[in-house]
Amino acid sequence: MRLLGVAAAALCFQLSQAKTVTYDFNLTWVTANPDGLSDRKVLGVNGQWPLPVIEVEKGDQLVVNMHNGLGDKNSSIHFHGMYQNGTNNMDGPSMVTQCPVLPGSSFTYNFTVNQVGTYWYHCHTDWCYPDGERQALIVHDKDAYFNDEIDGEMVVTMTDWYHNMTEELSHSFLSPTNPDGDEPVPNSFLFNDTLNTSIPVEPSKTYMIRLINIGAFVSQYFYIEGHSFRIVEIDGVYTEPTEADLLYIAVAQRYSILVTTKSTTDKNFPIVTVADAQLLDSIPDTLKLNQTNWLQYNAKAPHRQAVLNVSSSADLYPFDDTKLYAYDQMELLPEPDISITVNVVMQEASNGEGYAYFNNISYTKPKVPSLFSVLSSGDLATNPEVYGTDTHPYVLGHNQVVEVVVNNNDTGAHPFHLHGHNFQLLDRYPAYGKDFFDYADTDYRVTYDPSNHTAFPKVPARRDTFVVPPQGYFVVRFVADNPGVWFFHCHIDWHLMQGLAMAFIEAPLQIQERVSIPQQQYDVCKAAGIPTQGNAAGNTEDYLNLTGQNMQVPI
Numbered sequence: 001m002r003l004l005g006v007a008a009a010a011l012c013f014q015l016s017q018a019k020t021v022t023y024d025f026n027l028t029w030v031t032a033n034p035d036g037l038s039d040r041k042v043l044g045v046n047g048q049w050p051l052p053v054i055e056v057e058k059g060d061q062l063v064v065n066m067h068n069g070l071g072d073k074n075s076s077i078h079f080h081g082m083y084q085n086g087t088n089n090m091d092g093p094s095m096v097t098q099c100p101v102l103p104g105s106s107f108t109y110n111f112t113v114n115q116v117g118t119y120w121y122h123c124h125t126d127w128c129y130p131d132g133e134r135q136a137l138i139v140h141d142k143d144a145y146f147n148d149e150i151d152g153e154m155v156v157t158m159t160d161w162y163h164n165m166t167e168e169l170s171h172s173f174l175s176p177t178n179p180d181g182d183e184p185v186p187n188s189f190l191f192n193d194t195l196n197t198s199i200p201v202e203p204s205k206t207y208m209i210r211l212i213n214i215g216a217f218v219s220q221y222f223y224i225e226g227h228s229f230r231i232v233e234i235d236g237v238y239t240e241p242t243e244a245d246l247l248y249i250a251v252a253q254r255y256s257i258l259v260t261t262k263s264t265t266d267k268n269f270p271i272v273t274v275a276d277a278q279l280l281d282s283i284p285d286t287l288k289l290n291q292t293n294w295l296q297y298n299a300k301a302p303h304r305q306a307v308l309n310v311s312s313s314a315d316l317y318p319f320d321d322t323k324l325y326a327y328d329q330m331e332l333l334p335e336p337d338i339s340i341t342v343n344v345v346m347q348e349a350s351n352g353e354g355y356a357y358f359n360n361i362s363y364t365k366p367k368v369p370s371l372f373s374v375l376s377s378g379d380l381a382t383n384p385e386v387y388g389t390d391t392h393p394y395v396l397g398h399n400q401v402v403e404v405v406v407n408n409n410d411t412g413a414h415p416f417h418l419h420g421h422n423f424q425l426l427d428r429y430p431a432y433g434k435d436f437f438d439y440a441d442t443d444y445r446v447t448y449d450p451s452n453h454t455a456f457p458k459v460p461a462r463r464d465t466f467v468v469p470p471q472g473y474f475v476v477r478f479v480a481d482n483p484g485v486w487f488f489h490c491h492i493d494w495h496l497m498q499g500l501a502m503a504f505i506e507a508p509l510q511i512q513e514r515v516s517i518p519q520q521q522y523d524v525c526k527a528a529g530i531p532t533q534g535n536a537a538g539n540t541e542d543y544l545n546l547t548g549q550n551m552q553v554p555i
Contacts, residue, residue, distance in 0.1 A: 018059035018112075023052065025066045027075055027133070035188040035195055038163040042132030043070065043123070050193040051135035053155060058116050058139055064109040066101065074100035074528075077109055078124035079137060080252060081236050081464050083420055087111040088371060088484030088515050091419055094125040095365040096487050096503060099525035099532075101125070107524055116141035117236030118210040118254040120157075127493050130166045130216035134159075138210065139236075145327065146208070146232050146241070146258060153208040154199060158222070158249065158273050159215040160186035166216075166493075173494060174353050181346055181354025182281040183217055183494045189275050191293045198296040198303065199271070204263045208232070211247070211255045216493040219250040219276040219413070219467070221316050224295055225269045225306060229257040231324060235463035237422055238327035248276070248318035248432060250415035252465040252491040265297040270306035274316065278470075279412055320432040321466075322425055325459045332456055333424060333477045336403035340394055341448075344408045344468070344500065349553040355498045356490070362499030362552040363489070364390035366536035369525075371485045373543075374508045375517065376533040380543045381508035388536025390552045391503045396480040398507035403477045404488070407447040408468045414495065416474075417465040420486035420506070423478040424460035427453050430472050445471040465491060483507035483514055499552065 030044035045051045056062050068075050078092030090111045094100040101107045122134035136155045141147075162169060162184065169184045191197050201207060209229075213220060228245040232238060233256035247255055275289040283289070292306045342358040349355045355362045366373070366388050374381045387393035396402055404423070406416060429446055453475075460477075468474045489501030517532075525532045534540040537549035 018061065020061040020063060021056045022063040022065070023054060025064055026069045027066065028069045032132070034190055034193050035161055037188060040163050041165065043073070043128065044132065049132055051133065053135055054121060054137040056113050056139055058113060058141060060113050062109070062111060062113050065106065066109065067106040068101045068103050071103050073128060074102055074125050075123050075128060075133065076101055076107070076125040077121055079109070079119065079121045081119040082111070082113065083115060083482055084111060084484065085114065085482050086514050088420070088511065089517055089521060091484070092124045093419070093487050095369050097371040097485055098369055098521060099528045099530045101524055102528050105524050105527045106520070108520060113139055115139060115236055116144070117233050117238070118212060118256055119236060120212050120214055120254070122214065127166050127170065127497050130162060130493055134214045136210070136212055145238065149206050149258060150208050151205040153210065155210045155212070157192055157212045157214045158220050159190050159193070159213065160218045160275070161188045161190050163187045170497060174497065176352030179348040179352055179354050181356070181498060183492070185280055185282060185284065185287065186218060188288065189218070189220070189273065189291055191273060191291055195291065197293040198268070198299070199294065200296045200299070201261050203261050203265050203297065206258055206260045209257050209259055211249060211257065213249045213251050213253055215251045217251065218279050219248060219415070221274040221276070221318060222247045222249055222272070224259065224271050227259055227269060227295070229259045231319070232256050232258055234321060234324055234461070235422060235465060237462045239324040240327055242319070242324055244319035246316060246318045250413070250465065250467045250491070252415055252417050253463070261297070267301050268297055268303050269295045270304065271295055272306045274308065318432055321463070322428055322431065322461050324461045325457070326462045329459055330462065332426070332458055332460055333401050333479060335401070336477060337400040338396065339403040339405065341405040341407065342502070344406060344410050344414060346410045346498070347555070349555055351553050353553065355553060356495050356500035358392055358500065358502050360555065361390060361392040361502070363392055363501035364499065364550045364552045366391055367538040367550060368531050368534045368536060370503055370505065370536070371511070371515070372532045373535055374485060374505065374511050375515065376540070377535065377543050381512065383544065384505065385546065386535045386543050387503060387505060388546055388549045390550065391536060392501070393503045393505050395508060396504055396506045398480060398483065398510050400480045401477060402480050403475065405448050405473065405475050406468050407473045408471060409445060411470050413467050413470050414490045414492065414500070415465050415467045416488065417491045418478070418486060418488050420482050420484050421478045422462050422464040423466070423476040424462050425466050426456045426460055426475040426477060428466070428469065428472070428474040430469050446473065448473040448475055480506045483510035485511070
């Protein structure tokens with residue numbers, strides 16, 4: 001009884017400390033030139049860019065009143081890494097959980113934050129976040145196990161940067177003139193949305209640095225000359241403190257590291273980021289892959305450029321994130337109730353354009369957002385046919401253990417993100433190192449064999465975005481304990497544009513019990529001319545009749 005009383009008192013204290021944190025976002029176009037090379041139009045908030053960092057504490061109610069004042073572009077917001085337990089309609093991907101917000105319309109995101117760590121938010125409509133709508137989201141934790149060690153903290157974002165609008169680039173990307181699907185090459189790479197940044201520090205102090213790759217395409221290496229660090233968080237999951245000196249951070253991934261400064265202030269140290277050149281089909285002479293910023297001990301001391309002693313990024317050997325064991329010691333989930341195997345294929349379609357496929361299906365958005373199909377289909381919600389063929393839907397039972405195997409038949413790495421969950425990484429081949437990037441040999445391809453694999457870890461690494469190696473595979477597991485429609489997709493935005501995604505319809509009958517749609521969201525759909533009832537084809541008479549559904553371009 002005493003334990004129950006203590007728990008109840010703690011809960012009451014937590015609730016009493018919770019607050020409502022409100023942001024009013026009017027999306028507007030502004031002009032920016034963060035690399036000093038070209039002015040361009042970017043998507044700002046309240047006339048400003050970069051966007052504001054969202055900061056909350058666990059238990060807070062986060063309210064973002066978003067008005068689309070752009071005039072010529074649809075939008076939405078996905079709060080990347082937020083589980084949205086019970087608020088699936090606040091997740092943000094258009095035509096998955098909501099309708100796109102048209103110019104002149106407003107959408108209020110309102111949910112309770114019941115997790116801690118490093119996240120970010122970004123547009124999730126028609127590939128719009130490379131145009132500027134993305135920024136950090138930090139959930140502070142007064143009970144983090146490493147708090148007593150920290151003298152200060154800072155947020156660092158890294159990103160690729162394009163001088164042209166995504167819409168302009170997409171015309172040449174998805175084109176018969178580009179049948180191989182060569183991704184647009186960035187014009188530069190930014191650090192906290194600028195270049196040549198100094199981060200002031202004091203000697204003999206320990207700082208937590210939250211690292212976030214908010215890019216659209218390119219993974220980046222990160223290190224600080226003369227310093228090692230301890231990794232304490234990946235993607236909102238605390239890890240056992242682990243020593244490292246080089247990280248590989250794919251788009252959408254996050255790390256929190258503890259850096260202890262030196263005792264002297266005689267010089268400053270380069271903070272080095274290096275773009276993964278293996279992802280680029282070509283490298284223009286004007287593109288600088290490595291950037292130097294500084295851990296600044298002394299503002300008057302020289303700020304020298306880093307010198308890379310490697311021939312290419314493939315010579316950099318980062319810490320393997322499969323070795324980052326969860327601090328909460330969550331053990332390996334039991335054998336799966338359902339196992340899903342998908343094969344990644346990038347190939348030319350019949351129209352001459354390059355598309356991306358999971359098992360020969362290239363994700364094509366439905367005519368009704370999938371969540372709305374769940375809510376309007378009654379008992380038929382458990383039938384995957386309701387959601388269309390080309391959304392590639394899987395219906396998951398409540399609390400099932402789900403295993404997903406991704407075999408990568410492509411010669412490029414892919415960071416895969418699951419909405420609404422993090423997942424355990426059981427196996428990945430090859431591991432980080434030279435072999436991870438050595439995909440030139442066409443005989444190299446390896447697929448997962450469930451009867452012949454290395455032993456799974458007792459306490460696996462857990463995060464919401466894992467990288468599958470070129471021509472390799474990974475195996476992940478999660479528990480379907482969060483009813484909702486959850487997107488699973490490559491977070492390289494060009495690949496999402498090509499259709500490298502699928503939908504998990506998790507516990508649809510429980511969704512019907514737990515999720516309610518406010519009138520404003522129906523109004524947003526009405527303004528967009530999008531139906532809010534029916535199957536993927538918009539059919540309300542026969543939910544198993546998919547005549548007229550949106551279909552992928554034939555292979």
